[in-house]
Amino acid sequence: MTKKMKNFKYILGLMIILGSFLQSCQDDDHDFGEVVAPSNLSLEATIVNADADNPYGDGSGQVQFMASADNAINYKFAFGDNTSTNVSNGNVMHSFTSTGVNEYIVTVIATGTGGTSSSMTTSVTVFSEFDDPETKSLLTGDDSKTWYVAAALPSHLALGPIDVKTSDWYNAAPFEKKDECIYDDSMTFSLDENGNILYELDNNGATFFNTNSLNAAGGTNGTGDQCFDYDTSGVKNVSLSAAPTIYPEDETTGTQMMISDGGFLSYYLGTSTYEILEITEDYMQVRTQSGGNAAEAWYLKLTTDPEGGAGGGNNSAEGKELETEFENLVWEEEFDGNALDADSWNIETGNGDNGWGNNEKQYYTADNAVVSDGSLKINAIAESTNGFDYSSARITTMDKQEFKYGRVEVRAKLPGAAGTWPAIWMLGSNFAEVNWPASGEIDIMEHVGNDLGHVLGTLHMPGNSGGDGISKGTEVENVDSEFHTYTLEWTADHILFAVDDIVFHEYKNSADTPFNQPFFLILNVAMGGNLGGDIDPNFSEDTMEVDYVKVYQ
Known part of the structure; x- marks a missing residue:
């Protein structure tokens, strides 16, 4: 398999200007009677591995955000770089990827029952440089490439500890979810005229939701994975950045993708950030933190084969003369x-x-x-x-x-x-x-x-x-x-x-x-x-x- 090479040039300084113009906005919908918005909202931002010699961190561009509020059941972070994410516990790691020195307005919105919310905003100034042209090319095909859930492969959907690549917790058998809506999805990555990565999910109107994310679809969390009508239309932006170092170098590409505006890869987990563990011309394995739990992760395998890996994908040998590897x-x-x-x-x-x-x-x-x-x-x-x-x-x-x-x-x-x-x-x-x-x-x-x-x-x-x-x-x-x-x-x-x-x-x-x-x-x-x-x-x-x-x- 193709092993991805990358060119990391870590010159990254982060200046976090927490002159937080704290705005607490409370949106009470009185049609539902009296409701209480989340209160005492706080937000902390910590540069990863910052010290006296490296006040702006280790050059990875990563910032740990920690938000908390009374009566909050969800936190939405809008990072000001066309990406956002939702977490239930208020803790999230984010990597800023635009090269050069850029200022971002980062907003966290804490939501309570009844839809009331409180928000806080801070400015973050980031200088970063990250380049991974090979992953970008494999992801998009240098123009446009469509991916599918690798339904034919064992463990195409898996749950396990975040620090192991192969889990014994849960591993989906090939086509295990054939009666659900997940195998109908197609995920297209393309490049715009400026070389930026775009993403579009076509799920035929139905999304397969994790049991802990059903609230986002109007369901009740904890009642089992389910399909819901869910609008995923619209083109999202995708940024690549350095992934947190957890695996040995030969077990990950070291690159993660972030999909803007709440975008996700087929299976809805309430996350938009995926570490790319492996990628070739026709195969990709990613992982993402499970519902804000830092100790566990979901793993997803994708393929360019519309048959979910039962066929050969873009580089299929099917219909071609056999080129054998064995002569002895x-x-x-x-x-x-x-x-x-x-x-x-x-x-x-x-x-x-x-x-x-x-x-x-x-x-x-x-x-x-x-x-x-x-x-x-x-x-x-x-x-x-x-x-x-x-x-x-x-x-x-x-x-x-x-x-x-x-x-x-x-x-x-x-x-x-x-x-x-x-x-x-x-x-x-x-x-x-x-x-x-x-x-x-x-x-x-x-x-x-x-x-x-x-x-x-x-x-x-x-x-x-x-x-x-x-x-x-x-x-x-x-x-x-x-x-x-x-x-x-x-x-x-x-x-x-x-x-x-x-x-x-x-x-x-x-x-x-x-x-x-x-x-x-x-x-x-x-x-x-x-x-x-x-x-x-x-x-x-x-x-x-x-x-x-x-x-x-």
Whole structure:
């Protein structure tokens, strides 16, 4: 992944002129009866790391504001630089980013019940210089770029301690929020004629609110995350600045963005400031302080892929010829003998639990896997076998040939009869310990005769089991009469599915998935079941013929 370089030139002086022309304005709406505005409003501003030798701070441009008032339930800060934020506890850190010496009028508005408010204003004079052209370019594409919630990725929405990048508190599974409004959002960053960053959120009129921010939408805090009609129209300004130093340098870009006028990234948390932990051409992870709680943070992953990371984004490999990263052949099976190599293959028999968990109609036997004439034939046959109407075969390399990352190629000709369900797939080697779907599943190829020629590549993991797998298909001509090469290209960063070296599905892998351990191979032909569907009543026999299996690393 691209690691962002930046040019920090910290020449920053802050002179805080607290000749606070304290204005206490009280806006009582007497239509609601007598109400009491927040009183005894105070505001303190502290330059970060200021000392005798550095009276204007450490050069980061950061100022800690602390406001308090009796009877206040919310504080809105308007920083005078086209940015603002709302916090419930009155404490906020802000970075001033305009280069040179600039004076800003900073206003805090304390709001009480009934909408009454009191305000205080102070002037802040700041000299700062900050430059991060690479993040700016990656964010906007040097003109305009649209981002989406990375719904297909694990932990695309997460809550955890503010000082760890990977949390075990809460991590959203891929597409966990599919019934909410968050995945419909698009976030566009662009540049104006002066090179300033602009931002616009299109959420189709509905915003997904955190349970602690529902008051802002007219709801009641603490009643659970909800979608509300909420107007996000209008272009906001975005400024970049140095982020507070919490993570090691290699775990953050060190840059944060601030969105003006209460702007936010899709999920409403009552904040407009986001630290950019990682950013590439098509992927970004940010974090933001959780509801004013300095000890915890929300983490959000974004992608340029409208499918939320299930596709490849702006730089997608989909539809292109596979450019492999792996050339070293580490294992191959040519099926040259007259029997399966027992050092590499296991034969599984039976019907599993409830048809292998899929209501499959076949009984697997050792006799239905035949090696002859340089290929493996897995034969599905209509015959009475151990109480079932169909026989077939399923073979695996579990505990014998297991692989972590690489290119897996299988050249095969598929059965085409209605009701057949051939598959070339993989399970995590820890399957026996953690079971499915915690082990992860990679379906290199699945096909059903009831949808002849439509080949699927699918991933399963916790939150994406059964019909909720992360899946994409492609059309393959003569799938049952000619051999085709089905390929998996698998790294720590991405997983590609290809047919005849043309990529049709790309997934962005990450450390949060189960796809970062050794996996073993499975070849089988099922009959009927949840995906296979209705079986042709005239079915007699059909075959998946496998020419070879090769693994490169």
